[in-house]
Amino acid sequence: MSPFSILNIISIWVVPCLILLALIYAYFRGVKVFETFVEGAKEGFGMSVRLIPFLVGMMVAIGLFRDSGAMELITNMLTPLIRLIGIPAEVLPLAFMRPVSGSSALAITAEIMNTFGVDSLLGRMAATMQGSTDTTLFVLTVYFGAVGIKKTRYALAVGLLADLAGILAAVFVCNMFFA
Amino acid sequence: MVNLLWAGMIATAIIFAGVNGKMEVITPILFASAEKAVSIALSLISVMAFWLGIMKIIEKSGFIHVVIFFLKPLAYWLFPGIPRHHKAMNAMLMNMSANLLGMGNAATPFGIKAMEELQTLNSKPDTATDDMCTFLAINTASLTLIPTTVVALRAATGALNPGDIIGTTIIATFCSTSVAVLSDRIFRYYNRWKDKGTVLDKKTKKEVKKIRG
Numbered sequence: 001m002s003p004f005s006i007l008n009i010i011s012i013w014v015v016p017c018l019i020l021l022a023l024i025y026a027y028f029r030g031v032k033v034f035e036t037f038v039e040g041a042k043e044g045f046g047m048s049v050r051l052i053p054f055l056v057g058m059m060v061a062i063g064l065f066r067d068s069g070a071m072e073l074i075t076n077m078l079t080p081l082i083r084l085i086g087i088p089a090e091v092l093p094l095a096f097m098r099p100v101s102g103s104s105a106l107a108i109t110a111e112i113m114n115t116f117g118v119d120s121l122l123g124r125m126a127a128t129m130q131g132s133t134d135t136t137l138f139v140l141t142v143y144f145g146a147v148g149i150k151k152t153r154y155a156l157a158v159g160l161l162a163d164l165a166g167i168l169a170a171v172f173v174c175n176m177f178f179a
Numbered sequence: 180m181v182n183l184l185w186a187g188m189i190a191t192a193i194i195f196a197g198v199n200g201k202m203e204v205i206t207p208i209l210f211a212s213a214e215k216a217v218s219i220a221l222s223l224i225s226v227m228a229f230w231l232g233i234m235k236i237i238e239k240s241g242f243i244h245v246v247i248f249f250l251k252p253l254a255y256w257l258f259p260g261i262p263r264h265h266k267a268m269n270a271m272l273m274n275m276s277a278n279l280l281g282m283g284n285a286a287t288p289f290g291i292k293a294m295e296e297l298q299t300l301n302s303k304p305d306t307a308t309d310d311m312c313t314f315l316a317i318n319t320a321s322l323t324l325i326p327t328t329v330v331a332l333r334a335a336t337g338a339l340n341p342g343d344i345i346g347t348t349i350i351a352t353f354c355s356t357s358v359a360v361l362s363d364r365i366f367r368y369y370n371r372w373k374d375k376g377t378v379l380d381k382k383t384k385k386e387v388k389k390i391r392g
Contacts, residue, residue, distance in 0.1 A: 040231040044231040110332060127332070128344050131329040150306075161358055166354060177346070
């Protein structure tokens with residue numbers, strides 16, 4: 001059995017098993033499971049609705065920036081500089097999109113895999129980048145938006161620094177393991 | 180910083196489109212993005228409702244102590260300002276467990292719940308607390324052991340061994356998370372006298388009281 005198939009099985013089983021165990025445990029501890037579930041679920045509704053204004057603001061800005069071609073221009077301008085550090089130009093759009101938009105980043109990753117081959121160095125590098133960083137802007141918008149925080153202090157700076165570290169580490173580690 | 184970034188992105192896009200004679204694309208993008216934002220929020224309702232329902236059961240039954248046993252020392256070290264048995268700590272631990280297992284759609288509801296609980300400890304409701312920033316830091320760094328989405332994508336595109344990037348991903352994630360935690364601690368240190376000793380005016384005091392119940 002390959003490590004992947006074991007991992008695959010784990011990732012399929014973990015959620016249902018967690019739910020099953022939680023329900024059995026709670027039931028025998030005398031918790032009114034259904035009433036408790038509904039009580040918690042109610043909170044979920046309000047939280048999601050409160051997010052709408054924050055998401056609209058952020059997604060409009062991201063959509064405009066990406067689809068107007070401004071993003072592409074900045075990426076092209078920075079390419080020579082980035083080459084110096086050793087990041088291949090092909091993964092640069094991904095590096096820029098990763099903190100901004102999760103679905104676009106995933107689309108770029110898929111595109112890199114298709115163009116250069118999923119098992120090529122670039123394909124694996126893109127996959128590692130995608131997996132090791134998160135959509136900083138989305139996380140910030142959703143988490144702070146949910147509670148109405150407007151002054152986010154240094155959180156964005158920390159998030160972007162982490163993304164940068166993740167991207168550089170992905171390039172370095174992949175060059176070491178797969179090149 | 181968020182204000183600058185937000186305005187900057189929109190302004191750059193509009194000016195860029197104008198200079199390139201593509202101004203007609205702006206309005207459609209605007210409304211398409213806004214619509215996408217609302218549909219994301221709406222699709223979150225189902226996931227949020229379900230997972231928060233399950234979380235309430237996990238919390239009330241005490242099962243939570245089983246789930247989060249191993250993460251506790253890490254969380255106590257990361258969030259020294261949060262009482263150990265506070266609801267915020269429980270939600271943050273659940274969020275971290277979900278992230279580690281690559282259950283992104285389960286991590287978000289727990290994360291939002293954690294923010295709500297952290298907000299009850301906040302004396303200035305419009306400003307992020309130190310602990311909120313730390314919590315955001317580990318979430319933006321995506322602390323994960325199983326990058327489920329990417330492995331699935333690699334499997335779908337015909338990789339020989341879709342899971343072979345898990346090792347490199349764990350190393351890279353470890354780097355990004357370390358940088359996040361470290362830079363957060365540095366910022367925290369240099370901001371330690373700021374935002375403190377603020378005398379709350381009557382109106383803010385009342386609001387804080389209302390929020391804290």
